[in-house]
Amino acid sequence: MGRAETPATLCRIAPGAVRSCIGYAARPMSLPVAGRGRYETPEGAARYAARSPARGRVEEELVTRALDALAGDRMLLDAPCGVGRMSRLASARGLSVVALDASAAMLERARAQGVATRYLRADLAELPLRDGAVDAVLCFRLFHHLRGSEDRRRLFRELARVARRHVAVSFFHPVSFHHALRLAKRLWGVRSMRSVVTLGRLRAEAAVEGLRLERWWAQAPFRRDLWLALFGK
Numbered sequence: 001m002g003r004a005e006t007p008a009t010l011c012r013i014a015p016g017a018v019r020s021c022i023g024y025a026a027r028p029m030s031l032p033v034a035g036r037g038r039y040e041t042p043e044g045a046a047r048y049a050a051r052s053p054a055r056g057r058v059e060e061e062l063v064t065r066a067l068d069a070l071a072g073d074r075m076l077l078d079a080p081c082g083v084g085r086m087s088r089l090a091s092a093r094g095l096s097v098v099a100l101d102a103s104a105a106m107l108e109r110a111r112a113q114g115v116a117t118r119y120l121r122a123d124l125a126e127l128p129l130r131d132g133a134v135d136a137v138l139c140f141r142l143f144h145h146l147r148g149s150e151d152r153r154r155l156f157r158e159l160a161r162v163a164r165r166h167v168a169v170s171f172f173h174p175v176s177f178h179h180a181l182r183l184a185k186r187l188w189g190v191r192s193m194r195s196v197v198t199l200g201r202l203r204a205e206a207a208v209e210g211l212r213l214e215r216w217w218a219q220a221p222f223r224r225d226l227w228l229a230l231f232g233k
């Protein structure tokens, strides 16, 4: 398997899709993402790939609902793609997928599946894509690693810039048994790297960046904290 493309190599392959050819490693504007380091090594990528299949299936069901709602969209940016499980799902549903992640180790595993038309190593804060380059963006399992409103808005702005029609993001909702358990564990000194946000607040943050909430789904309302929201432009 070859190496993942950097913006510089993509520039040669698809000049129309690329905004800048400055190398990924030189970019100073990276998005602060809690726990990002654990995805950077081959061992970390292997651990993520080996997550519970049952948990994975439930998450795939959630994403499938959003993919079903992308009627008419043809090109999807899966960012971050991680080891590529949602790229595989989207490709199987007939979407042409651009897969992007900051971690070389995660991307290498995603690339081994060979389902996306492009694999890009880049930071979500500065996507190496032109405005409106794709129809839709899927950002799954990242927002809960952001610090708060300002970073969420910053990411919404960048996702909305490259998406022509839709932006789907997952987030963790505070009203759930799962979150209550996490708060309780804090009393025993167990720290969590997850942040939560209500749908109303997320809707308001996205609205400032020109996105309006179309639909949303919860993995298991009031029990689990993972939700998925679909925004339109």
Ligand SMILES: C[S@@+](CC[C@H](N)C(=O)[O-])C[C@H]1O[C@@H](n2cnc3c(N)ncnc32)[C@H](O)[C@@H]1O
Pocket (backbone or CB within 6 Å): 030, 031, 032, 033, 036, 039, 040, 079, 080, 081, 082, 083, 084, 085, 086, 100, 101, 102, 103, 106, 122, 123, 124, 125, 139, 140, 141, 142
């Ligand atoms: C929890 S995984 C989710 C991956 C995938 N969406 C999934 O659900 O399988 C988070 C991913 O975000 C990537 N990541 C973290 N910070 C990033 C950033 N600033 N830009 C691009 N990718 C980033 C990590 O490398 C990791 O692969």
